Amino acid sequence: MGVWELLLVGLVMLLGLCGVLVPGAPGSWLVWAAVMWWALKDPRPVAWGVLVGATVVLFLAQVVRWVLPPRRLRAGGATPRMTVCAGLGALLGFFLLPVLGAIPGFMGGIYLAERLRLGRSGEARAALRATMRSGGTSVLVELFACLLIMGAWLGAVFWG
Secondary structure (H helix, E strand, O other), X not given: OOHHHHHHHXXXXXXXXHHHHOOOOOHHHHHHHHHHHHHHHOOOHHHHHHHHHHHHHHHHHXXXXXXXXXXXXXXXXXXXXHHHHHHHHHHHHHHHXXXXXXXXXXXXXXXXXXXXXXXXXXXXXXXXXXXXXXHHHHHHHHHHHHHHHHHHHHHHHHHO
């Protein structure tokens, strides 16, 4: 697979990560489709291993999301700015503290957005709790699964 095709797969994955944060967008399926496209074009066994792993991770994430309460982020007071900050925080945390950093990064992004909006620490913490209860956990599960898949893909491309 050429460099341009790998860049295109990476861009589709980034679009999928953004789609996870937008209600109704098929973000996780875009990430999975990008991995499938890459695996079909790359004949190495590691590509198929990443595809199987991506399928299992997304299946488990969907099961966890079905167990959690449905998304009601807008009703809980989530703003587009908060969503962007949470997504950027998760992405930054994922790479600064490999893999597990996505969770505090996501929550830190929500807290930062609410702190800037509300101005007080106590109110920002209360808004963080309300957001996580109103569907933020569901978004975090799906985003974390997609970040795991993207990390596995990056590892397979660069070191596999």
